[in-house]
Amino acid sequence: MAPKTATSARRQRLGTELRRLRERAGLSVTEGARQLGVSQAQLSNIEASRFGVSADRLRSMARIYHCCDDAYIDGLIELATDQKGGxxxxxxxxxxxxxxxxxxxxxxxxxxxxxxxxxxxxxxxxxxxxxxxxxxxxxxxxxxxxxxxxxxxxxxxxxxxxxxxxxxxxxxxxxxxxxxxxxxxxxxxxxxxxxxxxxxxxxxxxxxxxxxxxxxxxxxxxxxxxxxxxxxxxxxxxxxxxxxxxxxxxxxxxxxxxxxxxxxxxxxxxxxxxxxxxxxxxx
CATH class of the missing domain: 3.30.870 (Endonuclease; Chain A)
Incomplete structure (x- = not known):
């Protein structure tokens, strides 16, 4: 997974929302990374908006974090996939x-x-x-x-x-x-x-x-x-x-x-x- 060199407002918001979801689920970065099957550093970089994240990975995160709001999940996927500059x-x-x-x-x-x-x-x-x-x-x-x-x-x-x-x-x-x-x-x-x-x-x-x-x-x-x-x-x-x-x-x-x-x-x-x-x- 390659790090992103520029951070957009929407990418920052995505990282913030993923951190909030994990915290609402009562999971530490260490436990969240373990359940996602990624390294702690990877999860930290995703939440800090330094790494991108795929739609499939987002759905996995939502499931592990006990988020069932489909509209909200779709919104997160849009944040992740629509990163073109303006x-x-x-x-x-x-x-x-x-x-x-x-x-x-x-x-x-x-x-x-x-x-x-x-x-x-x-x-x-x-x-x-x-x-x-x-x-x-x-x-x-x-x-x-x-x-x-x-x-x-x-x-x-x-x-x-x-x-x-x-x-x-x-x-x-x-x-x-x-x-x-x-x-x-x-x-x-x-x-x-x-x-x-x-x-x-x-x-x-x-x-x-x-x-x-x-x-x-x-x-x-x-x-x-x-x-x-x-x-x-x-x-x-x-x-x-x-x-x-x-x-x-x-x-x-x-x-x-x-x-x-x-x-x-x-x-x-x-x-x-x-x-x-x-x-x-x-x-």
Whole structure:
């Protein structure tokens, strides 16, 4: 079994899931390797994403680890067999690994669910809005680094324009809509862009107005990335140093519930559209 020289986000997730399965079964690395008929070093390398693993081996591991969830097992096999690089690899030398991992996980998502309080969600930002945000980073990015990040963000948006686009729901707080990022002209164009995007069948936009007051998830900026089964979901939290990716089951459940509460207090898509239109006419 040859070691893999590059580690993708999906390969890392596969290794993590296999380790979790073994631990749930109450097996040490030594005992797990013995029952699988491999060396301890081999199993450790699989779990560390340094070695690939075949579909047959994955099924054997699932059986030995007492996993009977066929959909979940199929999801693991997909992680193992679909390891082709994507457009994000062109940014390998220019951007932090976390941004590439986010793009890769998004690319394979079943659906996406965002909640933003400070900025318009990245997948709905126009070029000048994104450039203005990156131009105010601390520590400051060089002009070249700003453009790398803007181009990366724009290429991420392509998944919304494919023949079979990824379903996308965004919850946006009024604060993010009112801040004139890039100036009044850019802010107006950004609001108009949201109106256009919100008309597309696979995109749903909801607004949480100031009038709602405090609500569950106040201040949160997150992207919930749905995998083939809930156990393979990922949450991306927007932080100053870049996205933090979370995939622990308990935390995933917390963020799923949080988004449900935020949806419940947000305006309906129709009322949200009227709300955004009114803000636009004020500029």
């Amino acid at each position: 457009w994000w690899e062109t940014f390998r030398e220019a951007l932090p690994a976390a941004l590439l991992e986010l793009a890769e996980i998004e690319h394979h998502a079943v659906k996406l669910h965002a909640a933003n309080t400070a900025h318009v969600p990245g997948l709905l930002q126009i070029t000048d809005h994104a450039r203005a945000i990156y131009s105010h980073a601390v520590p400051a990015f060089s002009r070249r680094d700003v453009e790398h990040r803007v181009n990366h963000r724009l290429q991420r948006q392509a998944l919304l324009d494919e023949d079979n686009p990824t379903p996308y729901r965004a919850i946006i707080h009024e604060a993010a809509l009112r801040v004139p990022v890039g100036g009044t002209t850019v802010a107006k164009r950004q609001l108009e862009h949201l109106l256009v995007q919100g008309e597309r069948e696979h995109i749903t936009i909801q607004v949480i107005p100031f009038a709602i007051g405090a609500y569950p998830g106040s201040g949160q900026t997150l992207l919930y990335i749905h995998g083939t089964v809930p156990r393979l979901d990922t949450v991306s939290l927007d932080q100053s140093h870049g996205p933090a990716l979370i995939d622990a089951e308990a935390e995933l459940d917390t963020y799923r519930n949080l988004l449900k509460h935020m949806e419940a207090v947000a305006l309906s898509p129709k009322k949200s559209r009227a709300f955004i239109h009114n803000l636009s006419t004020e500029l």
